[in-house]
Amino acid sequence: MTQGSTEDRPRVVLGVSGGIAAYKACEVLRGLTESGHRVRVAPTEAALQFVGAATFEALSGQPVETGVFSDVHEVPHVRLGQEADLVLVVPATADLMARAANGQADDLLTSTLLTARCPVLMVPAMHTEMWEHPATQRNISTLRGDGVVVAESDTGRLTGADTGKGRLPDPAEIVDLARLLLAAGNALPRDLEGRRVVISAGGTREPLDPVRYLGNRSSGRQGYALARVAAHRGAEVTLVAGHTAELVTPAGVRLIRTGTAEEMRSVMLTESDGADAVVMAAAVADFKVSAQAGYKIKKSDSGPEPVALAKNPDILSELVEARAAGKLSASLIAGFAAETGDPSSSPLEYGRDKLARKGCDLLVVNAVGEGRAFEVEDNAGWLLGDDGTETTIPHGSKSLLASTLWDAVNRRLAHQ
Template sequence: MGGGIAAYKACEVLRGLTESGHDVRVVPTEAALNFVGAATFEALSGNPVHTGVFTEVPEVQHVRVGKEADLVIVVPATANLLAKAAHGIADDLLTNTLLTARCPVAFFPAMHTEMWEHPATRDNVALLRSRGLVVAEPAAGRLTGKDTGKGRLADPAEIVDLARLLLAVPKALPRDLEGVRVAISAGGTREPLDPVRYLGNRSSGKQGYALARVAAQRGAEVTLVTAHTVALPEPAGAKVVHVSTAEEMRQAMHAEAASADVLVMAAAVADFRPSNRADHKIKKSDDAPDPVVELARNADILAELVRNRAQGQVVVGFAAETGDDKGGVLDHARVKLKRKGADLLVVNAVGEGKAFGTEDNSGWLLGADGTEIPIPLGAKAELASTLWDAVVTLMKR
């Protein structure tokens, strides 16, 4: 942990990882302890906290900690720490640990925009990434004082998700999407019935946000078109466009499609909307007949994007399916993939406690070439990683 004002957020990261069942050892710099005391980290982690190589010398901590770790994350990673790591400077326990670590190492930067954009920092970031280390994209937003810009530490929940991803899939965040422009839809649309009520669905938006989060950290230029979600932090490094209805999402996705290399329709878009929206709240009255709601069909955004796509553009769809007397989940999914014409289709079996609103996801990844890849139950970031691997493979053909 580096010595920056964002150090207090490391407490939330620590809690998130320990609550996920991980054993966490905090190794701060001396400067970091000016912001958060050692006692706080010891209480949250259940492990002692040291900063120097001359504490508990017989245990050779600077070697043992690095060799025993399954993952090292630096939160926050200051410009100073990035520079030391890039050039192999080892003058405290943390920088010594970075030299001995043979597991995945991920830096989560936090600094002022001018520092992040300085040529020295950019060179250090490029050097670290060239060695296979992960240097995450920071978020944009409020910095210290009145300053605003890129360089804000990614949301703690996002850091926890990415850490869990790297523990499950150590090579999940290569920089193989650099220069690729991606548009992703997420969340559930709402179709107004009157000024109070709407037709909606159970989508939380978590899978779409995970797709955006992983793509941005793999180097893509990401635009996330999001309808309604549970309270989710905006993915670091992504541009976010907020919409509400299916028609608003349709317009936004078509606008983004004009310059995108990859389109991913992960949103739960309403198939129907009320034919007529009441200008006032529909009243319930004992002496009036029950109201009848007539529905009109919404446009098929995925099919439109496929029909209008540019040469070489990759289009990915999502399908939430249930089996019925006409076939199982995969039977319906294969028909849908052929009808839609997408390159890839992620299929989720939905139902109580499945897919919508959950932290984990599973399903199948179907390709237009007939391939079918089972996706075992795991964090939604893991599914995102599997999908982006398939997209990269497609783009190389």
């Protein structure tokens, strides 16, 4: 991408504390610099036992110090926090969070955390026993009470042969959260704690024969962004995924994989019962093959035989109908509509019509085509409510759109 002047680029302080996951901070640093951010790394002394200062300096193009007595005339322990647009700590160890929660300022990083008036994002990484210890949980609660965004830790392989809660989320996920906070500093409140949400994502695949299938261009990124943001806002999240181009499961999210529209329908009807919010973001195929061939269809000089199609279930409509009939307990149901528009109507007009037909509570309308919505990182559109409200969603990251939707969902749930 083309970068502006140094002064125009968002300023990020990347704090790195002393855990084995410190090496992943290099990937986060690379992701931030390549997306146009000016990054100053502030490691602890312990972090430099895992990754040397030269590596951070080479990747950031900025000097690296750990103490407060270098370049004293520039007062770095105050200036870095004052001038930052975001302070990001990757990894945030149990020790670092304990010191930060108690307001200690015995090195450059903890001093920066005290002087920062911008969003602060800490991404924990530690062994499960340390994560679950009451002292760590108290410190996390204190930090969140002070306005710090403490991300959800992931579950997976730790050091050695250990596996469990406390793993650092994928570096790409961390970069995405950082970009979200830079775009909207209040985008990750803990306002969905105690809520259970179910989200569908990706495209379904309808087999023609053992080799071929009918599908669509959906990558699943928007559904995954919805799940990621909801989890970091405190929700219990179930993600029902079709084909999702091998996306990494967001931290703190329960994933259920499906293939066809019928498979997704069955899982969504089961998982949505009792949910506080259900969001159908998947691109469900409208049609399936009436009779799947049991063998690979061969080429012939006369051309292929016609393929008869049948309609797939309308999962969003079925969810709404099941709720109305008392067969499904779900507080709020939201859907997505990908529209292109035509000479007779605009995407927004088609979206209004679809909201009325589907009967859901909220509908996100995306104008698709020409590099929009599908297979890209960003999105835009409109958020329509069954109460007549319409909100324009400006062009931005898919996580920013997700945050806008969860804001609306939380407002609705708060008044039920």
